Amino acid sequence: MPQEKSGTEYDDAARNSRQSRQNIASVPAIEIKDLTIHREGQTVLDKVSLKIEEGQSYAIIGPNGGGKTTLLKSILGLIKPDSGFVKIYGESPAVNRYMLGYVPQFHTFDFSYPISVRDMVLTGRLGHIKGIRRRYSDEDRRCAEEAMKTLGILHLADRTLSDLSGGEQQRAIIARAIVGNPKVLLLDEPTVYVDSPTEEKFHDILVELHKKMTVIMVTHDIGVISSGVDVIACLNVKMFTHYSAEITSDMILNTYKCPVDLIAHGLAHRVLHDHSALESVPEHEHEEDTEISDRDKIRCGCTEHGGGQ
Amino acid sequence: MIDVIAELISAFGYEFFRNALLAGILASTACGIIGSFVVIKRMVSLTGGISHAAFGGVGLGYFLGFSPILGATVFCVATAAIIAKLRHIAHQHLDTLVGAIWAAGMAIGILLVYLTPGFAPDLYGYLFGNILLVPSSEIFFMGALLAAIIAITAIFYNQLLAVTFDEEYATVMNIASDKIIALLLIMTAVTIVMLIQVVGIILTIALLTLPAAIAREFTGRLDRMFYLSTILGIAFTTCGIFLSYTLDVPSGATIILIGAAAYIIALCAKTFCRR
Numbered sequence A: 001m002p003q004e005k006s007g008t009e010y011d012d013a014a015r016n017s018r019q020s021r022q023n024i025a026s027v028p029a030i031e032i033k034d035l036t037i038h039r040e041g042q043t044v045l046d047k048v049s050l051k052i053e054e055g056q057s058y059a060i061i062g063p064n065g066g067g068k069t070t071l072l073k074s075i076l077g078l079i080k081p082d083s084g085f086v087k088i089y090g091e092s093p094a095v096n097r098y099m100l101g102y103v104p105q106f107h108t109f110d111f112s113y114p115i116s117v118r119d120m121v122l123t124g125r126l127g128h129i130k131g132i133r134r135r136y137s138d139e140d141r142r143c144a145e146e147a148m149k150t151l152g153i154l155h156l157a158d159r160t161l162s163d164l165s166g167g168e169q170q171r172a173i174i175a176r177a178i179v180g181n182p183k184v185l186l187l188d189e190p191t192v193y194v195d196s197p198t199e200e201k202f203h204d205i206l207v208e209l210h211k212k213m214t215v216i217m218v219t220h221d222i223g224v225i226s227s228g229v230d231v232i233a234c235l236n237v238k239m240f241t242h243y244s245a246e247i248t249s250d251m252i253l254n255t256y257k258c259p260v261d262l263i264a265h266g267l268a269h270r271v272l273h274d275h276s277a278l279e280s281v282p283e284h285e286h287e288e289d290t291e292i293s294d295r296d297k298i299r300c301g302c303t304e305h306g307g308g309q
Numbered sequence B: 001m002i003d004v005i006a007e008l009i010s011a012f013g014y015e016f017f018r019n020a021l022l023a024g025i026l027a028s029t030a031c032g033i034i035g036s037f038v039v040i041k042r043m044v045s046l047t048g049g050i051s052h053a054a055f056g057g058v059g060l061g062y063f064l065g066f067s068p069i070l071g072a073t074v075f076c077v078a079t080a081a082i083i084a085k086l087r088h089i090a091h092q093h094l095d096t097l098v099g100a101i102w103a104a105g106m107a108i109g110i111l112l113v114y115l116t117p118g119f120a121p122d123l124y125g126y127l128f129g130n131i132l133l134v135p136s137s138e139i140f141f142m143g144a145l146l147a148a149i150i151a152i153t154a155i156f157y158n159q160l161l162a163v164t165f166d167e168e169y170a171t172v173m174n175i176a177s178d179k180i181i182a183l184l185l186i187m188t189a190v191t192i193v194m195l196i197q198v199v200g201i202i203l204t205i206a207l208l209t210l211p212a213a214i215a216r217e218f219t220g221r222l223d224r225m226f227y228l229s230t231i232l233g234i235a236f237t238t239c240g241i242f243l244s245y246t247l248d249v250p251s252g253a254t255i256i257l258i259g260a261a262a263y264i265i266a267l268c269a270k271t272f273c274r275r
Helices: A007-019 A068-075 A093-099 A117-128 A138-150 A166-178 A196-212 A249-256 A275-280 A294-300 B002-011 B015-040 B044-064 B068-115 B123-128 B136-155 B157-165 B167-172 B177-199 B204-218 B222-247 B251-274
Strands: A030-039 A042-052 A057-061 A083-088 A100-103 A184-188 A214-219 A231-236 A238-241
Touching (some): A030 A068, A042 A068, A042 A083, A068 A214, A083 A093, A093 A117, A117 A166, A166 A196, A238 A249, B015 B136, B015 B157, B015 B204, B044 B204, B068 B177, B136 B157, B204 B251
Parallel strands (some): A100 A184, A184 A214
Antiparallel strands (some): A030 A042, A231 A238
8 A cells, every 4th residue: 555755644635534524635646746748849738737626526628739748647657747747746757656547548549459348447457466476366357356246247358359349449448548446547538439228227337436536538539528517627738617517608619719609519518618608718829839729629629419529 | 091001100200300390399489479479469570670680790709609509599589679679769760770780680680791701601591491401409509598488477467468569558567568568579579589499590580470360369368378389389380390200301391391281271261251
């Protein structure tokens, strides 16, 4: 469990949250300060600051190429910041990232890899295992079964990953993310490639998981954001948020640099406070090199449902 | 027919023939393990680069008068280490980098062989392999390398599995992904050195990938892929050795053609079964 250094601090944070959601711990689950990342001469993230308290459900929306995945990867310590910092329960990502569960973008996977669902889910335990061989204990195997049960895929445990349907594969990936009993779950575009019936279940799963952990989700699909979300932020190189569950018209204008049609469909929760208000807002000045394509507009406006591409 | 069988049985009386079979078994086992990783991690072209760079080492061995296979070992391991190091820096240019290493290694070899005074013995053997010429000392060398590969794979199995499936996630799990990949690449280099004896530099990729590629079609587990491709590799090399001995044709090419034929048959069988 917690590593030396500020271990007591973290202990307190964990205990407080378990006792009561409202009693917000002194140390935020994730703290990001002035995070700036350049890649190939371009600024991907510009002085992004963010504080996510334990137990919160956080949705970050923004256009493709807005730096959403980069932000998640810097929280995970996979990308080093050029300036600013990321802290997980007051420590650097390298120290405390074992407390995180991560669901990467679906298309990054090679699902043809010869591995059983059980073995794949078990790899999510490796962060807790010491020793050169990293052998799984009975406890690890029990946790894997527990995680598969939560996601409703225990009956598929000994099937090969490639034999599963897209929705089942996705649930297997989420099982891997929660098998280490993370404090914080990071989801990258979780609805892409998921068909509608699965998506409905997926929402239920998210709501269930949120009862146990802090959830941070990034997406370009506003339609996915359910009513369980506590805070919505908009990210397009810069971060815009009012620390509430509403997207305001100025956040949208700042993020997408143009008014966006924000009518939600079907399952989705209506996130915009007053739709007519948006249209009356004068267009802000466009910044250079942040033009977005029609395609992005359609996506962020979720005129198509289900996030299928 | 009886003549052929009698000839084969009498062949067992020769040390070179027994050595050839043994070398085939040792190399095939290494291929079964490392080839499976090469196939599932899609490192085929990368492996081609490492194996062709070996020719530079062979040339250096001739030029400076030490064992060409030692030179090949140094070049293979060095190339693997360079690729492991540059993997992230070069990023999208890795493909080009591998191509450059591939060609440069061959060019160095050709130049050094040309500059070496006199005739370069066994040069043909290094390029195209001659398993019937593997000396006993080489068998011990191969055995030691194989033992190391098996031990390392057994110790780091969980980490190798995690890293080859999803490298970034493995890093989040606090696995030293870069080191594990470097380890895998160096084991690949060592396997290539063993294979140069059997099928030669030009044909190493084929023996490394064909058995694993067939095995992959029929199993969904990495460990079963190891076993199945090892058995297939042993079958290919053994059949190839017998055929090349009786027909008096080059052994390396015979082994590879048997493997390629089996691969085509396997793919056809798989397609046929699906219908």
